[in-house]
Structure formats: C-alpha cells, structure tokens
Amino acid sequence: MGLFDFFKKKQETPEAQEALDKGLEKTKAGFLSKITKAVIGKATVDEEVLDELEEILVTSDVGVTTTLKIIERIEARVARDKYVNTAELHVLLREEIQALLAENNSSDFQQFEYSNQKPYVIMVVGVNGVGKTTTIGKLAHQLRASGNKVVLGAADTFRAAAVDQIKLWGERVGVRVVSQAMGSDPASVAFDTVKSAVSNGDDVAIIDTAGRLHNKVALMNELGKIKKVMEKVVPGAPHEILLVLDASTGQNAIEQCKQFTQATDVNALALTKLDGTAKGGVVIGISDQFKIPVKYIGVGEKMDDLQLFNKKDFVDSLFK
Ligand SMILES: Nc1nc2c(ncn2[C@@H]2O[C@H](COP(=O)(O)OP(=O)(O)OP(=O)(O)O)[C@@H](O)[C@H]2O)c(=O)[nH]1
Ligand SMILES: [Mg+2]
Incomplete structure (x- = not known):
C-alpha cells in the first residue's frame, strides 16, 4: 500500500471525518452563527444580506480578495436564480x-505521486512556533504506519530544546533521528541526514529547520544552502519543500506564505492548529490565492491529528 492509498483509506474513515468536524468546531461556531444571525427576519438574499456576508x-x-470572489459568485447566482431563499444561503455558499476552490489549478494530494523517489526528501520550513516539528512527528508516524522507512534530520540547531524535541518525536513514533550538537551548521545536518537515508535505504527523509530568520535575504541564503547540500547527495532533492x-x-499566515514563496521554492503547505482557532477560514483564502x-492540516497535538487536505471535504465540514 503506497502512501497515497494509506492516507486515502485513513481519510475515509468515520473517525477521520469526525476529527475534521471536531477540528473545525471553533471556526464553524463563529462562521455559521454569524450567518444565521445575518439572515434572521430576512426572506431573501438581498443587498443587505450580501453586505453582511x-x-x-x-x-x-477568508481574506478580502477571496471574499470578493465569493460574493461575486453569490451575486451572480442570486441574479440567475432570481429568488434565493435565505434558508438556502448555506448550501449556496458551500457550493x-x-x-471557486476547484477552479484553482492546484490539485488535492490525491493526485500527488511520490513513490518513485527514494529517498523522498522533505524540507520543512516556516516561522517560529507554527508547528513544524510537531507536523514532522505526525507525518513520520503516518509514513511509518504505512510501511515506509523514515529518517528525521534535526537541522534546527538553533537551540538545544529543538534537537531534543525532534528526538523525542523520533522515539515516540519509532524513527531514526540524525542530529549534531546545538549550534552546528544546519546544512551539515541536512547533508548527514540525506546521506544516512541513502545508505540505510530509507524511503523518506524529513528535515526540520529553524524558524528564526530575521529577514528575507538571510532566510533565502540559509534555506538555499541547506537545499544545495542535499541536492549533492540526491539529485532533485528536496523533492518537497513544505x-x-x-x-x-x-x-499573518497569508503574509508568511507570500514571504516564503518568494524566498524558496515551496511546493506544499501545511496549516496547523485548526482545532484551536475560529480563523479556519484562512484555509479557504490560502487555497484560493496560492497555486501551491x-x-x-493539523487538527490537534497528538500524532494522529494530521490529515490530508481535501478542498471539498473541508468545505463540506464547514457547512455541516
Ligand atoms: N492544538 C494544536 N496544537 C498544535 C498543532 N500543531 C502544533 N501544535 C502545537 O504548537 C506548538 C509549537 O509547535 P512546534 O512543532 O514546536 O513548532 P515549531 O514550528 O517547530 O517551532 P520552532 O521550532 O520553535 O520554530 C506546540 O505546543 C505544538 O504542540 C495542531 O495542529 N493543533
Ligand atoms: Mg521546531
């Protein structure tokens, strides 16, 4: 069973659906209750309802750009269908x-293939505290459970606790961690990790990086250097910059996405901490505005709380 099948199978379970629904509870509560309030005493979707929406x-x-696109679509729909009942607004919005998201060229992970790369190298980037190391731990767990040999690289050498944290995840999920002393060169750790993955016959190598880079040039240089050393060991690596x-x-997440996509060749995104926020609408904005x-998506702190993002399921869950 390949990675894709594994995730797909897991994704389709009632437990996964439940975890998604639960993870989106706060966003839903904010979103749906506001919509319900906006249409109280209104029979049809008129100008005023659209303004409130x-x-x-x-x-x-959701962000201004994406919101305007959604409103435009609803307006067109209302004009076309003439009389749109406020009770239908949820359905209309969902559809x-x-x-809108289906129009974006980026496809859901279902179409994503990776199995012909060995080792498949993932470099994980992002600012301080967003959930990089936790996402790596969760991902390693899922990959291992689907029969892959995984190695992690502790290339966040900025502080001792970062190395310890990833080592702990390694122990918890049963995968190897390659590390050096705190303060050592991150590129050197990345190099060691990929090399070790090759000699050990690992399927996937995941490299953690530090989030603390004060400006774009420093960030670009640092990530560029890490990338380059990996490429020397495995041409084409890193295959994924997450x-x-x-x-x-x-x-802020949208802003960071702009910054990082300018600094390095990001080709996949992970959105974490959906369970703790009412701001889940940002996922819609990001899926619409970026081609990546x-x-x-992260829906909790435990190792099982990482899901494959599926646009349709996500929006279905939001309006359930
Ligand atoms: N509720 C919730 N918490 C999460 C999720 N993902 C990560 N966290 C928490 O967010 C905090 C920061 O996570 P880390 O994985 O350490 O973040 P990081 O990006 O590696 O941070 P630095 O290494 O300091 O840059 C931790 O307390 C995690 O448990 C999630 O999906 N849901
Ligand atoms: Mg970290």
Whole structure:
C-alpha cells in the first residue's frame, strides 16, 4: 500500500471525518452563527444580506480578495436564480466556495505521486512556533504506519530544546533521528541526514529547520544552502519543500506564505492548529490565492491529528 492509498483509506474513515468536524468546531461556531444571525427576519438574499456576508467572510479570515470572489459568485447566482431563499444561503455558499476552490489549478494530494523517489526528501520550513516539528512527528508516524522507512534530520540547531524535541518525536513514533550538537551548521545536518537515508535505504527523509530568520535575504541564503547540500547527495532533492503555517494567526499566515514563496521554492503547505482557532477560514483564502496545494492540516497535538487536505471535504465540514 503506497502512501497515497494509506492516507486515502485513513481519510475515509468515520473517525477521520469526525476529527475534521471536531477540528473545525471553533471556526464553524463563529462562521455559521454569524450567518444565521445575518439572515434572521430576512426572506431573501438581498443587498443587505450580501453586505453582511462579506463582512462575516472577511472577519472569519477568508481574506478580502477571496471574499470578493465569493460574493461575486453569490451575486451572480442570486441574479440567475432570481429568488434565493435565505434558508438556502448555506448550501449556496458551500457550493460556490467549492466551485471557486476547484477552479484553482492546484490539485488535492490525491493526485500527488511520490513513490518513485527514494529517498523522498522533505524540507520543512516556516516561522517560529507554527508547528513544524510537531507536523514532522505526525507525518513520520503516518509514513511509518504505512510501511515506509523514515529518517528525521534535526537541522534546527538553533537551540538545544529543538534537537531534543525532534528526538523525542523520533522515539515516540519509532524513527531514526540524525542530529549534531546545538549550534552546528544546519546544512551539515541536512547533508548527514540525506546521506544516512541513502545508505540505510530509507524511503523518506524529513528535515526540520529553524524558524528564526530575521529577514528575507538571510532566510533565502540559509534555506538555499541547506537545499544545495542535499541536492549533492540526491539529485532533485528536496523533492518537497513544505511550508508550515499556523492557521490561528489568520492573515499573518497569508503574509508568511507570500514571504516564503518568494524566498524558496515551496511546493506544499501545511496549516496547523485548526482545532484551536475560529480563523479556519484562512484555509479557504490560502487555497484560493496560492497555486501551491495545501497538503496537510493539523487538527490537534497528538500524532494522529494530521490529515490530508481535501478542498471539498473541508468545505463540506464547514457547512455541516
Ligand atoms: N492544538 C494544536 N496544537 C498544535 C498543532 N500543531 C502544533 N501544535 C502545537 O504548537 C506548538 C509549537 O509547535 P512546534 O512543532 O514546536 O513548532 P515549531 O514550528 O517547530 O517551532 P520552532 O521550532 O520553535 O520554530 C506546540 O505546543 C505544538 O504542540 C495542531 O495542529 N493543533
Ligand atoms: Mg521546531
């Protein structure tokens, strides 16, 4: 069973659905109750309802650009269908958001293939505290459970606790961790990790990085250097540059996404901490505005709390 099948199978279980619904509870509570309030005493979706809807979407962190696109679609729909009952607004919104996200070229992870690369190298980037190390631990757990040999690289050498944290995850989920002393060169750790993955016949190598880079040039240089050394060992590596974003930071997550995509070739996104926030609407904004697919979502702190992102399921869950 390949990684994709494993995730897919897992994703389709009632437990996974439940975890997603539960993870989105706070966002849903904010979003749906505001919509319900906006349509109280209204029979049809009129100008006023649309104005309120716009405000609700913006304040739910969907972002202005994406909100305007959604409102435009709802307006067109209302004009076309003439009489739109407020009771149908949820359905309408769900359908139009799904249609909008489907227009984005980025495909859900279901279409993503990786199995022909060995070792498949993932470099994980993102600012301080967004959940990089936790996401790596969760991912390692899932990969291992699907029969892959995984190695982790502790290339966040900035502080001792970072190395200890990833080692702890390694022990917890039963995968090897390659590390050096705190303060050593991150690129050197990345090099060692990929080399070790090759000699050990590992399927996947995941490299943790530090989030503390004060400016874009420093960030670009550092990540560029880490990338380059890995490429020397395995041509084409890193195959995946996964940018981790904390959904609870709302619009900041969108800003970080802009910054990091300019600094390095990010080709996958993970949005974490959805369970702790009412700002889950940011996932809609990010999926709409960036051509890079949201691959994973974090819905809790435990090792099972990482899911593959599926646009349709996500929006279905939001409006359930
Ligand atoms: N509730 C919740 N908490 C999460 C999730 N993902 C990560 N966290 C928590 O967020 C905090 C920071 O996570 P880390 O994985 O240490 O973040 P990091 O990006 O590696 O941080 P630095 O190494 O300091 O840059 C931890 O307390 C995690 O348990 C999630 O999906 N849900
Ligand atoms: Mg970390």
